[in-house]
Amino acid sequence: MDFPLARRAAARFDVVDETGSTNADLRAHAADADAWPHLSVLVTRNQTAGRGRLDRTWVAPAGSALAVSILIRRALDPSMRGWIPLIAGVAMADSVAAQLPDRVVAVKWPNDVLVDERKISGILAEVAGDAIIVGAGVNTAMTEQQLPVPTATSFAVSGGVVDEDRLLADYLRTLDRHLESLVATGDAIVSGLHARATARSATLGRAVRVWLPGDRMLDGTAAALDGEGRLVVDADGESHVVSAGDVVHVRAN
Incomplete structure (x- = not known):
């Protein structure tokens, strides 16, 4: 799949067959703002050296998960930067919930996305110069036997056949909308993001x-x-x- 919907939601959208880490790849491009503008995206179905929060490793069998990293170039007050991973978590939860309407989808603080209390997606935000890279891993076709821990899940295990293009398009559009709202107001409460994150919280x-x-x-x-x-x-x-x-x-x- 060429991700036509997601491509329209991004400034630049690159798909690679395999890479060690989409976050690391975007970090290498972060200094080139002309070629890699705000909302540049890198996606793979085979990430071999991914990392999660607290330097945990994130590895999935080839083709069983999506790894997506987004380059964010928006000036935010330092006190608001902590909202970026939360915004990403809410955006991903909304996108997952749209395809699993009969499941309970929520966010464990700060940004693990849970389906019926089991983790389907994790997010890692990293500073790269003046930019921020937001990476996410989503378990798509992973079977019960392939799950790394009993507390994990996937679309396949949760009974859904995921539309990856729609999932990424929804995620990108929602993340960008929330981010622009935060930039415009400079306040998570005024923008409504605080209320959205509270409503989606599993914690x-x-x-x-x-x-x-x-x-x-x-x-x-x-x-x-x-x-x-x-x-x-x-x-x-x-x-x-x-x-x-x-x-x-x-x-x-």
């Missing part, structure tokens, strides 16, 4: 364990997102603001 209102930098651990209740997209966790009578950490949803016994 808020739940008991969580957050692994913080420095091997610290925080147990509490995920209470809210603040104006910068950080997670507010209530624990021991205090509110703790988390800007970076690995969140685990604690299940009731």
